[in-house]
Amino acid sequence: MNWKEKQPHAHDLMELHVEALFTHDQNMRLRSVNEPWPGEASAPRFFLGRTTDGTAICRFRHDVPEKLIAQLQELCADEPSVQDFQTKPKHLKAYMNLLQGERISTGPCYLIPQVASPSMQVISLTRSNIMEWLPKDFEWLVSEIDYAQPCVAFVRDNQVVSICRSVRITSLAHEAGLETLEPYRGRGYAAAVVAGWATAVRQIGRLPLYSTFTDNMASQSVARKLGLSFYGVNFMIF
Numbered sequence: 500m501n502w503k504e505k506q507p508h509a510h511d512l513m514e515l516h517v518e519a520l521f522t523h524d525q526n527m528r529l530r531s532v533n534e535p536w537p538g539e540a541s542a543p544r545f546f547l548g549r550t551t552d553g554t555a556i557c558r559f560r561h562d563v564p565e566k567l568i569a570q571l572q573e574l575c576a577d578e579p580s581v582q583d584f585q586t587k588p589k590h591l592k593a594y595m596n597l598l599q600g601e602r603i604s605t606g607p608c609y610l611i612p613q614v615a616s617p618s619m620q621v622i623s624l625t626r627s628n629i630m631e632w633l634p635k636d637f638e639w640l641v642s643e644i645d646y647a648q649p650c651v652a653f654v655r656d657n658q659v660v661s662i663c664r665s666v667r668i669t670s671l672a673h674e675a676g677l678e679t680l681e682p683y684r685g686r687g688y689a690a691a692v693v694a695g696w697a698t699a700v701r702q703i704g705r706l707p708l709y710s711t712f713t714d715n716m717a718s719q720s721v722a723r724k725l726g727l728s729f730y731g732v733n734f735m736i737f
Contacts, residue, residue, distance in 0.1 A: 553580035600736035609727035649699035
């Protein structure tokens with residue numbers, strides 16, 4: 500699909516989001532977290548994606564009983580549209596009671612628009628140049644760099660201080676993973692690498708998606724600075 504010619508609706512974006520986050524079996528049941536590097540973490544038992552256009556997408560882990568799935572699907576169909584990511588699901592208590600969940604995760608989901616462009620000079624970080632710039636605090640990236648591409652970085656004081664890379668990858672969309680060294684936060688570097696990463700993702704014909712947690716104020720600040728397009732909220736029960 501040529502994303503330059505078609506602007507996807509909120510429902511389409513939420514579909515792309517959940518399919519980027521998790522691997523699915525032939526029945527569209529969740530299997531594991533879709534990390535591009537080796538290793539598999541288990542998917543949540545329940546995923547709910549509420550959108551701004553009034554539709555909701557729900558997915559279930561492969562080991563959730565069919566009878567329970569039918570009950571949950573009926574509740575999901577009754578979820579209203581969401582305009583504020585702080586708004587809790589209408590049937591939150593029922594979901595928790597039915598699944599006896601141990602913990603939840605929730606947060607806003609955004610599309611990075613084509614107009615987003617880096618306000619500062621950024622670089623592409625690959626296997627060939629990573630050792631030139633990488634500080635001790637980013638040493639863990641060496642083992643992931645071949646998998647988490649594109650990876651865009653901002654260099655300050657002769658070292659990488661902020662990176663944005665692809666941490667969930669499909670043939671249609673990439674999800675952003677953002678990291679900034681603590682002493683360099685609040686200076687606009689994060690917004691620059693996110694914009695640079697989004698440009699690189701669009702250049703390979705994919706959509707750049709950005710999601711975060713409800714309590715991650717720094718990440719939400721980046722979304723505001725770049726004017727990201729809010730399309731919905733994810734909610735997961737583990």
